[in-house]
Structure formats: structure tokens, C-alpha cells
Amino acid sequence: MAKNKHKETPAFDFSGGWDYSPSPESTSHVQLKKRYDLYIDGKFVAPTSGKYFETTNPATEKVIAEVAYGSEADVDKAVKAARKAYETVWSKLSAKERGKYIYRIARMMQEKARELAVVETLDAGKTIRESRDVDVPLACNHFFYYAGWADKLDYAFPNRKMTSLGVAGQIIPWNFPLLMAAWKIAPALAAGNTVVLKPAETTPLTAMLLAEIIHESGLPAGVVNIVTGYGDTGAAIVNHPDVNKIAFTGSTNVGKLIQKAVAGTGKKLTLELGGKSANIIFDDAPIDQAVEGIVNGIFFNQGHVCCAGSRLFVQESVADQVIQKLKDRLETLYVGDPLDKNTDIGAINSKNQLTTIRKYIEIGKQEGATIFESSCALPKKGYFCKPTLFIDVAQSSRIAQEEIFGPVLTIQTFRTIDEVIQKANNTPYGLAAGVWTDKGSRIFNLTTKLRAGVVWANTYNKFDPTSPFGGYKESGFGREGGLHGLGAYLKVDN
Amino acid sequence: MERLEILKTYKIYIGGQFPRTESGRYYTPFDKKGQPLANVCLSSRKDLRNAVVAARKAFGSWSERSAFNRSQICYRIAEMLEGRRDQFIAELVKQGSTTTKAAQEVNLAIDRIVYYAGWCDKFTQVFSAVNPVASSHFNFSTYEPTGVVGILAPQDSSLIGLVSVIMPVIAGGNTCVVLASEQLPLCAVTFAEVLNSSDLPGGVVNILTGKETELVDQFGSHMDINAVIYAGGNTDHATALEAGAVVNVKRIVVYTHNFADATQENPYFITDVQELKTTWHPIEHVGGATSSY
Numbered sequence: 072m073a074k075n076k077h078k079e080t081p082a083f084d085f086s087g088g089w090d091y092s093p094s095p096e097s098t099s100h101v102q103l104k105k106r107y108d109l110y111i112d113g114k115f116v117a118p119t120s121g122k123y124f125e126t127t128n129p130a131t132e133k134v135i136a137e138v139a140y141g142s143e144a145d146v147d148k149a150v151k152a153a154r155k156a157y158e159t160v161w162s163k164l165s166a167k168e169r170g171k172y173i174y175r176i177a178r179m180m181q182e183k184a185r186e187l188a189v190v191e192t193l194d195a196g197k198t199i200r201e202s203r204d205v206d207v208p209l210a211c212n213h214f215f216y217y218a219g220w221a222d223k224l225d226y227a228f229p230n231r232k233m234t235s236l237g238v239a240g241q242i243i244p245w246n247f248p249l250l251m252a253a254w255k256i257a258p259a260l261a262a263g264n265t266v267v268l269k270p271a272e273t274t275p276l277t278a279m280l281l282a283e284i285i286h287e288s289g290l291p292a293g294v295v296n297i298v299t300g301y302g303d304t305g306a307a308i309v310n311h312p313d314v315n316k317i318a319f320t321g322s323t324n325v326g327k328l329i330q331k332a333v334a335g336t337g338k339k340l341t342l343e344l345g346g347k348s349a350n351i352i353f354d355d356a357p358i359d360q361a362v363e364g365i366v367n368g369i370f371f372n373q374g375h376v377c378c379a380g381s382r383l384f385v386q387e388s389v390a391d392q393v394i395q396k397l398k399d400r401l402e403t404l405y406v407g408d409p410l411d412k413n414t415d416i417g418a419i420n421s422k423n424q425l426t427t428i429r430k431y432i433e434i435g436k437q438e439g440a441t442i443f444e445s446s447c448a449l450p451k452k453g454y455f456c457k458p459t460l461f462i463d464v465a466q467s468s469r470i471a472q473e474e475i476f477g478p479v480l481t482i483q484t485f486r487t488i489d490e491v492i493q494k495a496n497n498t499p500y501g502l503a504a505g506v507w508t509d510k511g512s513r514i515f516n517l518t519t520k521l522r523a524g525v526v527w528a529n530t531y532n533k534f535d536p537t538s539p540f541g542g543y544k545e546s547g548f549g550r551e552g553g554l555h556g557l558g559a560y561l562k563v564d565n
Numbered sequence: 566m567e568r569l570e571i572l573k574t575y576k577i578y579i580g581g582q583f584p585r586t587e588s589g590r591y592y593t594p595f596d597k598k599g600q601p602l603a604n605v606c607l608s609s610r611k612d613l614r615n616a617v618v619a620a621r622k623a624f625g626s627w628s629e630r631s632a633f634n635r636s637q638i639c640y641r642i643a644e645m646l647e648g649r650r651d652q653f654i655a656e657l658v659k660q661g662s663t664t665t666k667a668a669q670e671v672n673l674a675i676d677r678i679v680y681y682a683g684w685c686d687k688f689t690q691v692f693s694a695v696n697p698v699a700s701s702h703f704n705f706s707t708y709e710p711t712g713v714v715g716i717l718a719p720q721d722s723s724l725i726g727l728v729s730v731i732m733p734v735i736a737g738g739n740t741c742v743v744l745a746s747e748q749l750p751l752c753a754v755t756f757a758e759v760l761n762s763s764d765l766p767g768g769v770v771n772i773l774t775g776k777e778t779e780l781v782d783q784f785g786s787h788m789d790i791n792a793v794i795y796a797g798g799n800t801d802h803a804t805a806l807e808a809g810a811v812v813n814v815k816r817i818v819v820y821t822h823n824f825a826d827a828t829q830e831n832p833y834f835i836t837d838v839q840e841l842k843t844t845w846h847p848i849e850h851v852g853g854a855t856s857s858y
Contacts, residue, residue, distance in 0.1 A: 212699070229691060231833065327811040334811075335804030342814065499813065518844050519709075528846045535698035539706050543840050544791070545814045550841050553696050555706060563833070 091405075091413045096199045098410065101189045106137040107275065109145055109299060110282035112152035113292025119144045124301070126275055129196035130409050130418035130453040138275045141298035146267065146307035149296035153238040153265040154313055156293030161265050162235060164291075170221030173260050175288045177214035183284060184211065187277055191249055192409045194276040196418030196454070197372055199410050209534055210253035213552075216536035217257035220557060224262065227554055233561040235263030236339055237315035240308035242329075243278075244321045245271035245420050246375040246476075252278050254551045255318055256295060262560035264316065267296045267308055273421045275299040306332075314338060318559065320377070323474075323500075323545050341549025341559045343377065343541055345474040346502030348523065349495035350380030350531060351485075354389045356507035360529070362396045365480070368505055368531035370404065370458050373416055374478040375424070377546075378503035380531050382471055384491050387484045394462060394482060401445045401458050408450065416478060419454040428456050428477030435461045435470040440481070466494060474500070488513070492520050501543030505531045524550070575750065577606045577774055578757035580619030581767015587611050592776070594748045597661045605750050608775035610783045613742065616771035617789050620713045620740040623768030628710045628738040632686035638764045639682035639736055643675050645763040649755070650675075653724060656751045660723050673827060674728045680830050681732035688737070688832045701848045708839035710738035711816060712791035715784040717777060717806075719796045719824060723749035727756060729824035730796050733834035735769055742771045742790070750774040777802055785809025785817075792816035792838045796824075 106123060108115040122140040127133060141149075161169070180187065184207045191202040224233055239259045243251035248270060259266050270278035282297045298304060302325075309317055309332050316339040319329050323344040333340050350368045352361045368380025385393045409417030419425040436442055440461040449455040456478055464471050464481040471481045485491040495504060504523040506514055518526040524542040527533060534540065539550035549559045576583040588609035593601045606612075627635070646653070650671050657667035693707040714734045719726030723746055734741045745753030757772045773780070781802045784793050786809040793815060795803045803819045810817050818837045822829045 228833075230831070323814070327814065330811045330814065331808050334807030335800070344814065514846070518842075524840065524842060526842065526844045528844065530702065530845055530847050533698075533700060533702060533845050535696065535700065535704065537696040538698055538704050538845070539694075539696070539841055539843050541841070543711075547814060548816050553706065553843075554694055555841050 093408070094412045095408060095410045096189060096192070096412060098189055098193070101186050101193075103136050103190065103276070107139060107279040107299065109139045109141050109149070110279070110286070110295070110297040111145065111149045112296065113286065115282070118142060124272065126194060126273065128193050129420055130450070132452055132454070135193055136276060138279070138299045141269070141300035141304045143303075143307040145298055146304060146311060149267045149298050150238055150240070150308075150311050150313050152293035153267050153296055156291055157237055157265040160291040161294050162263055166222035166224070166263070169260065169263065170218045172288060172290050173214055173218035173221060173257060176285060176290070177211050177218060179284045179288055180207075180211040180214060180281070183280070184208065187249060187280055189410070190280060191277050192417070195245065195248055195274045196409050196420050198414045198417040200412055200414070201372060206247055206250045209536065210250045213250070213253040213536040214257045217261040220258075221261040221263075224557065224561065227557050228561070232564040234564040236560060236562055237264060238313060239264045239266050239316040239318060239560065240311065240314040241266060241268045241318045242305045242308060242321065243268065243270055245274040246372060246377070248274035249277035249281060251320055252281055254320075258551070258556050259318075259560050260294065262557055264560055265294045267298060267314070269298050269300060269305050269308055272299070272301045309333065316340070316560065318549075319343070326547060339559070339562065341541075341551070342547035343549070343551060344545065344547040346377045346379070346500045346542065346546050347382055347472065347474055347498050348378050348380050348500070348503040348505070349382045349384055349521070350505035351384045351491055351495060351507065351517065352386065352389070352393060353508035353510075353513065354386040355509045356529075357509065358389065358393060358396065361507040362393065362400055364505065364507060364529070364531045365397060366400055366404070369480040370416055370478050371532050373419055373456070375420055375476055376532065378525060378532065380503070380505050381475060381480060382495070383480055383482045384485050384494060385482060387486050390484045394460075397460060398443055401443070401460065402447070404445060404447070404458055406445070406447050406449060406455055406457065416458060419456050419477065422454055424476065425454040425456060428475060428479060431470055431473070431475045431477070431479060432459060435464075435468070435479070435481075438465070438468045438470065440464045440468060440470065466497065472498065488516065492517070496520075496522050499545040502546035503527065503542075573603070575603050575605045575754045575774065577608055577612060578754070578761070578770070578772040579612070579616045580622070580771065581761060583757070586775075587615070594750060596659060602659060602751060605774045608744070608773035608780065610780065612773055613780055613783050613787070616742040616773060617713060617787055619768040619771055620742050621789055623766055624712055624740045627735070627740055627766060627769045630738075632689070635736065635738065636682050636685035639685060639732065640679060641763040642760060642765065643678040643682060645759045646671075646675050646678065646756075649759060652755060653752060656755060657723060660749050660751055670725050670825065673825070674725050677725070677728055677830055678732055681736040681835070684832050684835060685736045688835050691832060692836055696843070703846050703848050704843065706841050706843040708737070708836060709842050711838045711840050712739060713789060714739045714741045714838050715787070715790045715793040716741050716743040717781065717784065717793070717795050717797045717802070718743055718745050718753070720746045720748065720777070720798055722746065722824060723752040724756065726796065726824045727753055729829065730794055730820065731770055734794065734838055737835045737839050739838055740769045743773065744777065744780055744784070745772055745774050747776050781805055782809055785815070786812050788813050790815060792818065794818045794820065794838065796820040
């Protein structure tokens, strides 16, 4: 028998040579308009000021459409339309019929899912894989889920008669534009309210496509109104005296301004704000799975996720191993054209946000943390950021305390459970947390003691219409999703 | 010779102790005839801060006790109050009630404590959910206490209002700092003595006496109070709380209920100061969906 000559195979070389052929999603079936108007009282109308603003594709920096800049006068029109629709139509409609409208919207969104996904990627810079497989299906499902609640509200809150609130003013962020619109509109309608929604200024397009779908669905005029614009447009909604409810998702700073503005008005308020969520990995965790979970936790949607697992806590005994695996994994992540189906990390949503992220990376370096960035090349055009790790981060570091909202992970180590619980909870935020361990009793110990509204054990960044989402402490109050999400849009009828 | 009555010193209740206010100040509420009721501590902002420290310290172990144990301790409060019925009736009469009304109020207070004692180990069952997510995960949501709750008790009631706002808060595992009615504070201090003799750990309930106008802003802006219940009936104070709450995104709950009404009790008073936690864990499908068991 001939002796096998053992030939040394090279170790995995992640520095190149693993390129996939480009596989861009076609945009040919998407016909964007040059200009999008406001959707008020069942009609697409020009803003009273005549002003429009541009929305750009952050991956190419090219302007893709003009969008109406809604003013206080437009908001007033929208609120009046919503009030009229509430009083004359929507609150008089039987709950079953109300539900059927919402079902119809869900179905029409499903029909147009691919178009919505492509436009979401063009406008927000998120990867097509994510908008196609996560954002859009979840948005459709959210409508589908809440549609069924419309005629079952009497079962949601035992021994209470609940009624709708009236006009709901809703302000949503740019990180999940269509999904956040669904999270806001679907439960509001199911509970019997009418809506004035303001999308974020950098990502208004899918909300306007949703307006077209809603229009096509035959939903009575004024039940849903969508007013695009900037912060002042949102402020006009918050301060409008005839709005009964404010729902806001966004930064903690703006949330505090809204909480103050609403004080004493009797408006019902829910806030879904920022986070600095801990992702904790113990030495008995399935390390490879955990590394995937860490990557998904912080790099999903370019880290533009309020519940991003942005603070990693690794048990000391496995820290070297985990950090090495993370570095290796970072090198394999594809950063680039969001429309390419191979891309893992797309474009940063806006130039402003990129500036913020870069500022924090500089702060991290100045604070003495060790930085590791992927060696990948970034596209020449567009707003991109390399996936970044900070090692040797102090608990008091600003990068470990403040929300960065980008693909930047801080890594700290720990020895004991008590230590990591204390470190994880040592933040003004309380939105989410992750735990990775094979030990069931330890999971329940941790999930009980972590002061956060959502705890993912051996998984991360999972969402579902049936699953309530929302934070403790300065991450806001109220829940969205599930039975408990209905409570945000109902009042006890005494 | 007639015996000289021993007058009671009304002190405040912080961390299971009965100190006087650190400020050394006091005020004198009067009865309907204009006779002084007692000299009562005029609590300061420093007293409030001390009380919050005590409440925070007590929160960990109180919230981690079994719901069954919390239930038993709450029931014990009712037992202790029952034993002091006459004292409370006398105090209520002293503060302007009739004997019949006072007896009714004490009865209702005792029964309401028993009512909430019973909810301790039941409300999470009623309001929790296993959520049928579409992915392969086990997902459930349940309530957890919000933390340290500030309570500004109803001004128009000495006992039943106080009991109605404290019991749902502690039944749910929170600890609290309470400001009693300014003009009707006597029962609050005596209720603190009941709490102190009923196995309730020190610091779970802390009771201050004094003026809302002096302390309302501090309740709103204190960084280590997680939620405030306002039942004082002053809309300006409610607004001040809501505006002050932004410093740490505090939850503010305003009650305008008439707690003397026997129907004004339900588990939603408990869930008002609870946080909903949702937990996810993957499910491994070894046998596959066609398993026959």
C-alpha cells in the first residue's frame, strides 16, 4: 500500500478569494414616482407650504424621490380628517368589518412584498436579504395578526370593558420604516382608533407605498393619514390638542421631549426608546452558535436596532476563544451593495448617522479601548461603516454607556454570575438582553434578574407579531405586539 | 384624680424604623372643631431620599420572594390591622368621621388587604401569555415589578385611600415610598406600626407625612424612583409629576377613584406598576413535526 503523502492544506484564508459573484436584486419592476404627496383624508395632496424634501439612497448617495414636507397646517388637516373618520365611520363600523379591512391590507401588502422590499432597501440602505426575509414579511404578518383582534377585544382584558381612544398620532424611526409603520397602524386600527402617522425624514417611501395600498384597499377616507416631514412635523402631531394618543419610537432624548410635551394633556403615551443591551456568553455556551448570535445581535441591520446586543459580556475563561472567532467571522462579512443578495451589512442609513458612528469610534479609541475592524474594502460611494469591535472596554466608557446605533460592539469580560448581572443592569436603559449558556437553571436565573423587556436566551434579535416588545427604565414604556400591545390603544370604559 | 393620658408621638417610617424627620420640622393638622390633632413630622426632601434608599435596598429580596410568601405576609397585615380595629376607629373619629362610618372604613380596609393578598400569586397567571410565535421558539411574557414606586396618597382619606394605593404596589413585588394625606395623617403612622409588626421586611413600605407642595417635584425628578402613583387629586401636581418624570422616563399613574367605594379594587391596579418581560428560547425539533406524542 502506497503511503499517503499528507499534504498540508492551508488554513482558511479569509483575506480574500472567497468572493461570490454579484447577485443584485432587480429593481426593474419598481416604478418610483418623482414626487410623493401627503396622504390625508383618503387623498394624495400637496403640502400647503408647497415644500418638498429629497430622499436619497444611502448606498449611492443619489436622490431617489422628492417627498412632501408636511407643516403644522397639514398635520391639522390630517388630525381633523382622522377625527371626522373616527366619529362618522370608523367607530360606528362593526368590529368584524374593521377587522376585514385590516386583513385586506395585510393581503395586499403580501402581494406587493417584493416591491416593498426593494424600495425599503433603496431608501434605507438595509440589505435586500433582510428587507425581503424579515422587515416586509413581519410587517404583513403584523397586520394579519391584529386584524383578527378587532372583533375579540372583549377577551383581551378580563372583566373590563375596553374602548378605543380616538385619534392616534404616531411617529416612527428610520431603522425599520415599513415594519414600524405596521407596528403602529395595525393595533391602532384593530382597537378602533384612527391614525395620523409621520415616517422618518430619511425613509419615507415605503410608508407612502403603504398609503397607496391602504388607498387601494378601500379603507374609509381619513382612517389612516400619513404626513411626511421632519421633526417639526412630528412636534405638530405631539402638540395637536385633538390627538388622544401619542406613540413614539426613536431616541431616548426625543422621547423625553415628547413625554414633557404631553405632560398634563391627558394624552395616552407609549414610548419605545433607545437601548444598550447586554449579550452575555458563558463558558458552557455552544460557542459557534453564540458567535453567530453575537454577530446577528450587533450587525443585523447595520446595528441600527434599538435592541441591538451592543454590549458583549464574555466569561473570562472563553474570552480569547470567542474574540478570535468573532474577528474571524467579521472578516467574512460582506459589506456593500444592499441590493446584492450576498451582502451581510448594507449602508448606514444617512450621512448624519455615519458621522455619529465615526464620532463614537473616535471616542472609543481615545478612551483607550482596543479597536478591531474588518479589513474589508468599502464601496467608494455611499455611507458605509466597517463592522467594528472594541476590546478592553471599561464599564464607565462612553462607548459602553451610550447608544451608538451602528455596527460597533463593545466587549467586556466577567468571572461570576453576580458580576455580570450587575454590569449588565448598570445602564439607564432596559430594552433587551441576550444570554448564551447550555444550563437551563442559569438561563432562568439570568432572564429573571436582567432588567429588560425582552430577553433572548440562546438566540437574539427575533421578532414576531404575537410577541410583546418594549423596554424597562429609560427604554420607554408600553408594549407593542401581542395581546399586551393592544393595551396601548385602548382605555378602560368606566 | 384623673389619669394623665399618654399622648402618641407621630413619627415617620423609613427602612423599618420610626425616626423623626431629619429636618426637625413639624406641622399641626386640626380636627373639624379646630382642635389640634397632633404634632406631625413635616418630612423634608432629605427624608424622601433616605426613604428611596431604604426602598431600593429592600426591592431585591422583596421582589424575589415567592409570590406565595408575599401573599402570606400581606394577609398577615390584615390580621394585624384587625387586631387594632378600635385604635383605627378612634383615630378616624378623631379626624372627623362618625363611629359607624369609621367602622365601615376599617372593615373595608381589612377586606381590601385580604383581597390584594390573594392576588399576589394569581395576577401573573391571569395576565401572562405564552405567545405562539411563527418561528421555532418558546416565547412567553410575564409581569415583573417596576421597582421603587412613589405614592402620593389620596388627600381626602386617612386609611382606606392609603391602603388602596399601597397594597396593589407591594402585592406585585414593588417597594414604595408613600406620602400620607396632609390633613388626615394619623392612620398612616398607625398603619406603619401595623406593617412593622406583620413580617413585612423593613423598607418595603416607607411612609412620610408632610406637604405635597413641598415634595411633589422631588417625587417626579428622583432618579431612583421608577414609577409614581398620584392620587392626591390636584391636577397641577399630577402635571408637575408628569413633566418631572422625563429625567428617567418614569411611569406616572394618576388615580381619581373613590377608594371608599367597595368596587374600587381590581388586579389592574397591580399591573399599572408592572413591567412586561418577554423571554425567547429556541426549540430543537429532534423528532420532527410528525412525532406521534
